[in-house]
Amino acid sequence: MAADFDGKVALVTGAARGLGKAIAAELHGRGASVALNDLRAETLGAAIGDLGGGARLAPSPADISTVAGCASAVAAAIATFGRLDIVVNNAAINVERPVDDWDEDLWDRHVDVILKGAFFCVKAALPELRRHRGAVVNIASELGLHAFADNVGYCAAKGGVVNMTRALAIELAPDVRVNCVCPGTLNTELMRQCAEESGDAEAYYRYYREYAPLRRIAEPAEIAKSVAFLASDDAAFLTGTILAADGGSTAGRKPAGGSRPR
Secondary structure, eight states, X not given: OOOTTTTOEEEEXXXXXXXXXXXXXXHHHTTOEEEEOOSOHHHHHHHHHHTTOOTTXXXXXXXXXXXXXXXXXXXXXXXXXXXXXXEEEOOOOOOOOOGGGOOHHHHHHHIIIIIIHHHHHHHHHHHHHHHTTOEEEEEOOGGGTSOOTTOHHHHHHHHHHHHHHHHHHHHHTTTOEEEEEEEOSBOSHHHHHHHHHTTOHHHHHHHXXXXXXXXXXXXXXXXXXXXXXXXXXXXTTOOSOEEEESTTTXXXXXXXXXXXXX
């Protein structure tokens, strides 16, 4: 694995499990020092243990749904490693419910964790990012590019992340690059939770295995490689890029039976 992040420091939010943990592993494996953020120190400790521990991994527990939590997460990363070059805004929640079952608290939780948290982590990190000509990678979703029923808060917040990426990229150039990855369906704890809550996990997974043209669900490590690319010097001329890592699902649909009859 290329060691293209030697000497650099990354903060990854929502890194105790799933995609965030895979991103932390990828960046660490390429030489970065990584501060892992999540709500609870004990879950971060377990994640760091799974990644092998060592001086280049550190917990940065904080609730990034608040401005103070974003500032705390960033400050902890800088205090531990002395600098900050990369911010990966990955933290998210996803509760699938029809519109009639949404209330103010559920709406606010989605917007605060996904959209507000991403913005204020960037804002808190700006002095360091500017100093080191750093990079931000926001994690949105294919549902930031198109929509599903029963998922209005997640779709709205992830769509906000997509256009916020563009706005930040314009404003922070040329000193800071800001890009976005929009994953498709991922084999994570969050997806498994949604599958169980659907009432028929087997049917849920069967549907999503057939959903994208590539006819499978992605593993977090695959998406982590796209994140690492956008954070790396190999992507030095990319900013404001929205990368759909979705198995082709936003490109269109391929009928399960093959080509459409003529």
